[in-house]
Amino acid sequence: xxxxxxxxxxxxxxxxxxxxxxxNRLLSDKVRELNRQxxxxxxxxxxxxxxxxxxxxxxxxxxxLVTSLxxxxxxxxxxxxxxxGAASHSEQQLVTLQAEYREAKQHILxxxxxxxLITSAVSDCxxxxxxxxxxxxxxxxxxxxx
Numbered sequence: 672x673x674x675x676x677x678x679x680x681x682x683x684x685x686x687x688x689x690x691x692x693x694x695n696r697l698l699s700d701k702v703r704e705l706n707r708q709x710x711x712x713x714x715x716x717x718x719x720x721x722x723x724x725x726x727x728x729x730x731x732x733x734x735x736l737v738t739s740l741x742x743x744x745x746x747x748x749x750x751x752x753x754x755x756g757a758a759s760h761s762e763q764q765l766v767t768l769q770a771e772y773r774e775a776k777q778h779i780l781x782x783x784x785x786x787x788l789i790t791s792a793v794s795d796c797x798x799x800x801x802x803x804x805x806x807x808x809x810x811x812x813x814x815x816x817x
Contacts, residue, residue, distance in 0.1 A: 702814070709810050716803045723796040730789045737782045740775050747772045 751768050 705810050705813065709807060712803050712807055712810075716800060716807075719796050719800055719803070723793060723800070726789050726793050726796065730786060730793065733782050733786050733789065737779060737786070740779050740782070744772060744775045744779065747775065 747768055751765070751772065
C-alpha cells in the first residue's frame with residue numbers, strides 16, 4: 672500500500688512539476704512580449720519627444736515671425752497715418768502701403784491658423800506621451816508583480 676501511495680505522490684509531483692514548467696514558460700513568454708512592447712513604446716516615446724521638439728521649435732519660429740509681422744503691420748499703420756497728411760503727394764505710396772497691410776494681415780491670419788494647428792499637435796503629442804508613460808509604468812508594475 673505504501674508503494675502505491677508513493678507512486679501516486681510521484682505522479683502528482685511529476686504533474687505539478689510539468690504544470691509549473693508550463694506556467695514558467697508562459698510567464699517567460701509574457702515577460703519577453705512585455706519587454707518587446709516596452710522597447711517599442713520607449714522608441715515611440717523617443718520619436719514623439721523628438722517630433723514634439725521639432726513642432727515646438729517650429730511654433731517658436733512662427734511666433735517670432737508673427738511678432739515680426741505684427742511689428743511690420745504696426746509700422747505700416749504708423750506710416751499710413753503719416754501719409755494721410757501728405758496724401759496729395761503720395762497717393763501711390765498710400766495704395767502700396769494698404770496692399771502691404773492687407774497682405775501682412777492675411778499672412779498673420781495664416782500663421783495664427785498654423786500656430787493653432789501646431790499647438791493642437793503638441794497637445795496630442797503630450798497626451799500620447801502621458802499615455803505611453805502610464806503604460807510603461809503599468810508594465811513596470813506588472814514586472815514587479817511577476
